[in-house]
Amino acid sequence: AQTVTQSQPEMSVQEAETVTLSCTYDTSESNYYLFWYKQPPSRQMILVIRQEAYKQQNATENRFSVNFQKAAKSFSLKISDSQLGDTAMYFCAFMKRSTGANSKLTFGKGITLSVRP
Amino acid sequence: EPEVTQTPSHQVTQMGQEVILRCVPISNHLYFYWYRQILGQKVEFLVSFYNNEISEKSEIFDDQFSVERPDGSNFTLKIRSTKLEDSAMYFCASRVDGYTFGSGTRLTVV
Numbered sequence: 471a472q473t474v475t476q477s478q479p480e481m482s483v484q485e486a487e488t489v490t491l492s493c494t495y496d497t498s499e500s501n502y503y504l505f506w507y508k509q510p511p512s513r514q515m516i517l518v519i520r521q522e523a524y525k526q527q528n529a530t531e532n533r534f535s536v537n538f539q540k541a542a543k544s545f546s547l548k549i550s551d552s553q554l555g556d557t558a559m560y561f562c563a564f565m566k567r568s569t570g571a572n573s574k575l576t577f578g579k580g581i582t583l584s585v586r587p
Numbered sequence: 588e589p590e591v592t593q594t595p596s597h598q599v600t601q602m603g604q605e606v607i608l609r610c611v612p613i614s615n616h617l618y619f620y621w622y623r624q625i626l627g628q629k630v631e632f633l634v635s636f637y638n639n640e641i642s643e644k645s646e647i648f649d650d651q652f653s654v655e656r657p658d659g660s661n662f663t664l665k666i667r668s669t670k671l672e673d674s675a676m677y678f679c680a681s682r683v684d685g686y687t688f689g690s691g692t693r694l695t696v697v
Contacts, residue, residue: 512690513624513676513690513691513693514688514690514691515630515678515680515688515691517686520685561629561630563630572635572642572643573635573682574620574632574635575622575630575632576632577630577631578629579628580629
């Protein structure tokens with residue numbers, strides 16, 4: 471079974487600054503995906519970024535990038551030039567790579583990020 | 588961009604009543620899921636569904652829960668006899684490659 475750990479319950483960052491959210495995971499799988507999801511106050515789950523474990527290159531999406539350390543089983547999210555709209559709960563999630571339906575997401579507990587004006 | 592649609596957005600029900608939460612997945616997606624998020628807690632997997640049958644279910648998904656895809660478009664989650672602890676946000680998701688989540692149904696059991 472997989473576990474995802476987000477040990478920081480809350481973080482705060484000044485607008486325009488950079489913040490890094492931490493995530494570690496444990497698995498015996500070799501092929502998998504890792505995700506960061508954003509959940510604003512509306513409670514919708516929005517995909518921020520995705521990383522395939524077989525790719526060594528860290529994923530990047532505009533202001534969002536990850537630091538994926540496979541050996542350490544670490545997957546942190548860096549948000550550059552933080553904006554007020556980034557205020558949300560952020561979840562790290564794991565999914566085993568599979569062609570079937572048995573590709574459930576395992577989520578961490580989440581971290582509440584507040585961006586201060 | 589295609590969306591997963593969930594209705595209702597909020598449902599209040601009496602303890603012991605049956606509820607049906609509805610979802611319309613993206614039309615060309617093959618795999619369907621229900622997840623649950625108790626307020627302030629992490630999102631938990633309930634069930635996955637493929638080819639008109641359950642592929643996997645979690646320990647949470649006991650006999651009071653059921654899913655079906657009655658007409659090829661809707662995907663429903665039924666809770667037969669609701670308990671106070673069923674109060675949560677319920678998310679439907681569909682997938683062909685990556686996941687797309689619906690906006691959720693907030694279920695309140697009183």
